[in-house]
Amino acid sequence: MCTHREMKALRDVTSSVRCAIMAFLTLLLVFTLASAQKKSSCIECHARLDDSKLSAPAKLFDNDIHRARGLSCNDCHGGDPNSDTKEGAKDPSKGFLGKPKTVDIPAYCGKCHSDANLMKRFNPSLRVDQEREYYSSVHGKLLRGGETKVATCISCHSVHGIRAISDPLSSVYASNVAETCATCHASADYMRSFGIPSDQYTKYKTSVHAAALYEKQDLSAPTCNDCHGNHGATPPGIASVANVCGQCHARQAELFQTSPHKAAFDQKQLGECITCHNNHAIAKPTDHWLGINPGSLCINCHKPGDKGFVAAGSMRSQIDDLIASIGKSNDILDQAERAGMEVSRPKFEMKEATDALTHARVLIHTSVTAEVDKVTAPGLAAAAKGYQAGLGALSERRFRREGLAVSLVFILFLAGLVYLKVRDIERRQKQAAIADEG
Amino acid sequence: MNIAALTAWLDERLSISTLAAMAQKKEVPVHRHSIWYYFGGMTLFLFTVQVVTGILLLLYYRPSAENAFESVQFIITEVKFGWLIRSIHSWSANLMVATLFVHMFSVFFLRAYYPPREITWVSGVLLLFIVICFGFSGYLLPWNKLAFFATKVGTEIAGVIPIIGRPMLRFLRGGDDVTGATLTRFFGFHVAVLPATATVLIGIHVLMVQLHGMSVPPDLIDKPVKKMKFVPNFLLRDLIGWILAIGVLAALAALFPWELGEKADAFAPAPAGIKPEWYFLFMFQTLKYLPAKIWIIDGEVVGIMAFNLVALLLFIVPFVDRSPQNKRRRLVFNLVGVVALLFIVVMTIVGYVT
Numbered sequence: 001m002c003t004h005r006e007m008k009a010l011r012d013v014t015s016s017v018r019c020a021i022m023a024f025l026t027l028l029l030v031f032t033l034a035s036a037q038k039k040s041s042c043i044e045c046h047a048r049l050d051d052s053k054l055s056a057p058a059k060l061f062d063n064d065i066h067r068a069r070g071l072s073c074n075d076c077h078g079g080d081p082n083s084d085t086k087e088g089a090k091d092p093s094k095g096f097l098g099k100p101k102t103v104d105i106p107a108y109c110g111k112c113h114s115d116a117n118l119m120k121r122f123n124p125s126l127r128v129d130q131e132r133e134y135y136s137s138v139h140g141k142l143l144r145g146g147e148t149k150v151a152t153c154i155s156c157h158s159v160h161g162i163r164a165i166s167d168p169l170s171s172v173y174a175s176n177v178a179e180t181c182a183t184c185h186a187s188a189d190y191m192r193s194f195g196i197p198s199d200q201y202t203k204y205k206t207s208v209h210a211a212a213l214y215e216k217q218d219l220s221a222p223t224c225n226d227c228h229g230n231h232g233a234t235p236p237g238i239a240s241v242a243n244v245c246g247q248c249h250a251r252q253a254e255l256f257q258t259s260p261h262k263a264a265f266d267q268k269q270l271g272e273c274i275t276c277h278n279n280h281a282i283a284k285p286t287d288h289w290l291g292i293n294p295g296s297l298c299i300n301c302h303k304p305g306d307k308g309f310v311a312a313g314s315m316r317s318q319i320d321d322l323i324a325s326i327g328k329s330n331d332i333l334d335q336a337e338r339a340g341m342e343v344s345r346p347k348f349e350m351k352e353a354t355d356a357l358t359h360a361r362v363l364i365h366t367s368v369t370a371e372v373d374k375v376t377a378p379g380l381a382a383a384a385k386g387y388q389a390g391l392g393a394l395s396e397r398r399f400r401r402e403g404l405a406v407s408l409v410f411i412l413f414l415a416g417l418v419y420l421k422v423r424d425i426e427r428r429q430k431q432a433a434i435a436d437e438g
Numbered sequence: 439m440n441i442a443a444l445t446a447w448l449d450e451r452l453s454i455s456t457l458a459a460m461a462q463k464k465e466v467p468v469h470r471h472s473i474w475y476y477f478g479g480m481t482l483f484l485f486t487v488q489v490v491t492g493i494l495l496l497l498y499y500r501p502s503a504e505n506a507f508e509s510v511q512f513i514i515t516e517v518k519f520g521w522l523i524r525s526i527h528s529w530s531a532n533l534m535v536a537t538l539f540v541h542m543f544s545v546f547f548l549r550a551y552y553p554p555r556e557i558t559w560v561s562g563v564l565l566l567f568i569v570i571c572f573g574f575s576g577y578l579l580p581w582n583k584l585a586f587f588a589t590k591v592g593t594e595i596a597g598v599i600p601i602i603g604r605p606m607l608r609f610l611r612g613g614d615d616v617t618g619a620t621l622t623r624f625f626g627f628h629v630a631v632l633p634a635t636a637t638v639l640i641g642i643h644v645l646m647v648q649l650h651g652m653s654v655p656p657d658l659i660d661k662p663v664k665k666m667k668f669v670p671n672f673l674l675r676d677l678i679g680w681i682l683a684i685g686v687l688a689a690l691a692a693l694f695p696w697e698l699g700e701k702a703d704a705f706a707p708a709p710a711g712i713k714p715e716w717y718f719l720f721m722f723q724t725l726k727y728l729p730a731k732i733w734i735i736d737g738e739v740v741g742i743m744a745f746n747l748v749a750l751l752l753f754i755v756p757f758v759d760r761s762p763q764n765k766r767r768r769l770v771f772n773l774v775g776v777v778a779l780l781f782i783v784v785m786t787i788v789g790y791v792t
Contacts, residue, residue, distance in 0.1 A: 340693075340694060340695045340697070341695070342511065342514045342515050342521070342695070342698055344511065344698065344700070345511065345515065400521075400522075400692040401692060401693070403692065404688055404689055404692035404693070407685070407688050408685050408688070408689065411681055411682070411684055411685040411688070412685065414681050415678050415681045415682055415685075418674055418677050418678050418681065419678055421674060422670075422671065422674045422675060422678070425670055425671065425674070426671060429667075429671075
């Protein structure tokens with residue numbers, strides 16, 4: 001039999017063992033949870049380094065799309081992120097590759113980005129031909145030739161802080177592309193060895209495309225890669241420039257192909273669209289470009305008396321006539337509207353004339369007067385109809401005012417008659433009252 | 439059958455001679471405030487103009503979101519003198535609201551509501567609200583942009599009334615938003631419910647005026663007052679006013695035709711600086727000046743409830759001020775009337791200039 005003291009000692013020991021087991025289980029739980037987090041000794045060490053060149057990748061990686069998709073340093077650089085030592089982490093036997101050389105970068109990225117099966121796990125909609133396209137580009141060809149000053153994947157997409165192209169902070173987001181390209185292409189020193197100009201960016205910023213992109217925030221407006229390609233970036237040649245512009249300006253490009261200019265431009269080796277519209281500094285076209293007046297573009301090639309000179313003058317006068325007619329009709333309709341007349345319908349119908357003007361401005365790419373006339377004629381008819389409606393409204397206004405004047409005379413006359421009648425009645429009532437009193 | 443025989447035939451059936459004798463007996467007091475007597479008749483005349491022009495507009499108007507705007511456009515551009523009818527209808531509606539306000543304030547200041555004229559006053563106040571409802575419902579019918587958004591704002595204001603606000607908003611709009619359903623609903627109110635109610639109330643109002651005669655201002659009650667016969671003296675004077683009113687309406691319609699504006703588009707942004715019709719402007723402007731919270735209640739709710747309370751107080755005026763010769767009470771009522779009038783005028787002006 002145990003004594004009371006022995007029983008108490010036994011209870012104390014049992015209680016201590018129970019506490020120890022609980023503490024052990026708690027520690028085990030904490031340890032298990034901590035181990036569940038993916039370890040990355042690369043980031044842990046690099047983030048602590050004083051040399052900003054070495055710590056920057058770890059810090060930038062926080063916002064990287066690859067990190068967001070669950071990838072880490074070793075997925076590109078190899079090595080062992082679980083190792084706590086530098087040697088262990090950078091163990092070549094664990095596949096450590098380190099920093100790739102410039103010439104190896106496309107293949108380095110292409111290792112995953114050219115693998116359709118692998119990419120399906122992360123982003124099935126992403127293309128996998130970037131590497132192949134890149135080597136077809138001027139950049140890629142030069143790189144293959146041993147030139148390392150050319151752009152590779154990281155020159156445009158950045159490195160470690162790579163963002164999705166839909167992210168406005170990405171260097172390749174639509175409104176950042178021109179600035180990214182300009183990093184190299186706007187530097188005269190950098191471009192000198194390649195023998196190409198460096199004013200493309202400055203010119204582009206003055207263009208109608210840049211105005212749409214930056215001022216109107218129209219992300220569909222073209223920037224560098226829309227004409228030059230992105231991974232397969234190549235300047236369009238004389239033969240293909242119309243196809244590039246035709247991606248958006250399809251109707252104009254189609255009309256140009258049927259025009260007499262096509263054969264002439266091919267023969268003289270002139271760039272189809274850019275001869276008149278320029279390439280990077282594409283200004284908003286005006287009607288002054290057309291015709292035979294000083295300042296028009298047509299007279300740069302056509303001389304008085306030739307067929308093109310006559311056609312240019314004729315097309316310009318057709319467009320000028322339509323503009324004048326639309327202006328005249330709008331003026332009279334505005335005047336009628338200010339006078340309070342209801343002219344919203346003829347004003348709406350004037351759209352037919354303004355649409356014809358827009359269409360005519362497109363049809364000048366045929367360089368055929370008869371084609372332009374096919375739309376300016378109905379446009380002029382619509383404008384004339386609008387003018388007649390304006391005249392009619394003003395005439396109706398005059399009729400109303402004249403009618404009002406006649407009506408008011410009649411109304412005042414009637415009111416005067418009733419007033420005289422009241423006076424007459426009251427005079428007679430007064431006389432009757434006096435007679436009654438008398 | 440000659441005229442005398444026809445008159446005798448009608449008299450036998452309709453007792454015309456009795457009515458004529460009654461009319462001959464009716465007299466109107468003549469004093470320095472007599473001018474205000476004409477505003478009741480003028481309002482009634484403008485209401486008649488509304489009925490006639492409204493019926494003419496109905497011949498072409500199509501009450502649907504798809505056709506309403508186009509049908510009004512057709513009326514003012516294609517139908518012979520359609521522009522005149524539509525403009526007169528719009529101008530006359532506004533003039534009627536104006537003459538109604540003048541009539542109500544003149545009755546208030548001249549104490550024409552004192553016993554036994556309580557029913558006349560109550561029916562008059564009801565008619566004021568009916569006319570305002572006419573204006574609000576009619577404003578939407580052309581289905582233009584301004585009307586669309588003004589109705590949206592107007593019904594939203596009604597919707598903030600506690601408890602009944604939300605069901606009322608849904609009832610007025612025929613749903614959660616202003617749509618074609620709202621238009622057909624407003625059309626129904628405008629051409630059926632409101633005219634029927636107004637006709638009954640006008641009947642009661644005019645009958646009461648005939649029964650009790652024209653009131654005399656309190657300061658003239660015990661004094662000898664000249665009188666003129668209602669028929670023909672006063673009636674012919676009324677007629678002069680009505681003829682001149684036709685002239686004014688014709689001039690307004692010809693010189694300032696009522697605008698149609700742009701067709702309503704539920705997806706378009708509300709036009710900047712949107713304002714209601716002038717007779718709602720003082721309330722709209724007051725609500726704008728109220729703070730977001732008054733104690734723990736929304737400022738807008740407090741404002742709307744206050745206007746509702748004033749509307750209710752209008753009904754009980756003749757039951758509170760029963761003694762027209764009580765000078766102290768008269769002073770208080772005059773003061774209240776002047777303050778209310780100044781408030782309406784000032785807030786309306788401020789609403790227009792800001």
